[in-house]
Amino acid sequence: MKLLFLQGKGGVGKSTLAFLFALTLQKAGRVVGIRDLDPQKSLTAWLTDTEGFELQEDGEIIIIDSPPRIDDPLVLAAICEADRILIPTTPSPAELATLRHSAGVVASNLKAGAKAWVVFNRVKKSTTYGKNLESLAASLPLPAAKNSISDREVYKHVLLDGWIALDGAAKEEIMNLALEIQ
Numbered sequence: 300m301k302l303l304f305l306q307g308k309g310g311v312g313k314s315t316l317a318f319l320f321a322l323t324l325q326k327a328g329r330v331v332g333i334r335d336l337d338p339q340k341s342l343t344a345w346l347t348d349t350e351g352f353e354l355q356e357d358g359e360i361i362i363i364d365s366p367p368r369i370d371d372p373l374v375l376a377a378i379c380e381a382d383r384i385l386i387p388t389t390p391s392p393a394e395l396a397t398l399r400h401s402a403g404v405v406a407s408n409l410k411a412g413a414k415a416w417v418v419f420n421r422v423k424k425s426t427t428y429g430k431n432l433e434s435l436a437a438s439l440p441l442p443a444a445k446n447s448i449s450d451r452e453v454y455k456h457v458l459l460d461g462w463i464a465l466d467g468a469a470k471e472e473i474m475n476l477a478l479e480i481q
């Protein structure tokens with residue numbers, strides 16, 4: 300199964316979520332392969348530095364990270380071959396234009412049997428938009444995942460300290476999202 304993280308906008312959490320999924324799924328006993336399409340290679344660097352993580356190309360689940368360019372031929376090819384696609388966004392109306400464009404390109408290139416979701420990332424439940432994710436998702440050409448990812452300091456610490464940095468609540472929300480899209 301190929302799981303692609305993509306968004307035309309930078310800094311929305313593509314590599315962070317790809318990293319968290321890689322770690323969580325390998326911890327859960329799955330054989331995880333990594334394909335890093337971003338020339339900056341953040342995901343590769345983070346995983347290389349993570350103690351205990353076995354970095355390899357092949358696996359039953361191939362996690363693909365991508366640069367913030369939806370028109371890149373490599374990214375378009377990855378959309379066409381992915382089985383699952385997650386499009387992270389922060390929950391803000393300011394993100395809706397790029398998000399709608401990315402979701403539209405994904406929706407019209409999805410292969411038969413594949414599925415794609417928008418994922419709200421860096422959610423703060425106490426804020427207006429954190430409480431109204433459904434209204435933000437209402438006009439998008441793809442569904443939003445029911446499980447969103449919160450804004451948590453541990454998602455920064457995990458890059459330095461690895462799996463032990465994650466508390467129970469963080470592990471649970473990543474696993475819930477992984478189960479939702481499987």
Ligand SMILES: Nc1ncnc2c1ncn2[C@@H]1O[C@H](COP(=O)(O)OP(=O)(O)OP(=O)(O)O)[C@@H](O)[C@H]1O
Nearest residue numbers: 309310311312313314315367421449450451454455
């Ligand atoms: N859920 C989160 N909680 C806290 N910080 C987060 C979260 N998700 C992402 N970040 C932070 O946001 C920043 C951008 O994240 P990331 O590098 O994953 O984005 P990206 O979409 O891969 O960016 P680019 O397009 O430049 O590759 C990083 O500093 C990361 O630690």
Ligand SMILES: [Mg+2]
Nearest residue numbers: 313314337341
């Ligand atoms: Mg990235």
